[in-house]
Amino acid sequence: xxxxxxxxxxxxxxxxxxxxxLVTDLDAGIEAxxxxxxxxxxxxxxxxxTKIMAARIARQAGCATLITLxxxxxxxAAVEAGARATLVTAxxxxxxxxxxxxxxxxxxxxxxxxDAGAARALRRGKSxxxxxxxxxxxxxxxxxxxxxxxxxxxxxARGLSRYDSDDAARICGLSSAAVEAxxxxxxxxxxxxxxxxxxx
Numbered sequence: 722x723x724x725x726x727x728x729x730x731x732x733x734x735x736x737x738x739x740x741x742x743l744v745t746d747l748d749a750g751i752e753a754x755x756x757x758x759x760x761x762x763x764x765x766x767x768x769x770x771t772k773i774m775a776a777r778i779a780r781q782a783g784c785a786t787l788i789t790l791x792x793x794x795x796x797x798a799a800v801e802a803g804a805r806a807t808l809v810t811a812x813x814x815x816x817x818x819x820x821x822x823x824x825x826x827x828x829x830x831x832x833x834x835x836d837a838g839a840a841r842a843l844r845r846g847k848s849x850x851x852x853x854x855x856x857x858x859x860x861x862x863x864x865x866x867x868x869x870x871x872x873x874x875x876x877x878a879r880g881l882s883r884y885d886s887d888d889a890a891r892i893c894g895l896s897s898a899a900v901e902a903x904x905x906x907x908x909x910x911x912x913x914x915x916x917x918x919x920x921x
Contacts, residue, residue, distance in 0.1 A: 824918025
């Protein structure tokens, strides 16, 4: 930025403006503070309001944002040495943000149907094993997003498949030990717990 962080008002026009070192919630009050900075000065590339908007996007992705004076040499080193800045904390952990991305942002390419035991295991935070898979629908590649449905058709989760649709269909119902014998390789569970967003 062309200023060393967020202030309660534009510090170039209001000498009483106070620096805000930490932002943990991007509420209306913070947005109102950001609205005035850079507006009259006509500098920067969109002003503090644009930076706060970018911080909101980063925050939802599990990333913190640091707003500081960018025109000085080595701005991050300067902050590490104690220079003034504003830290906007992340709303979610990167892990939680990734699960949110899997569950809500990716268009699924197919469906994996599972039995009741597998559905219970997923709700307890377990990975989806081939033994619990009863059917595969649609065409998808390794790493594609799929919908996971139980034996009643209810959506249980969304996740990233470690197998393409042809291989997933071949290992339906097999024990983990039998997967490699069937395919000649094993990628582990059909969907790892880290790649699963379980439905509420």
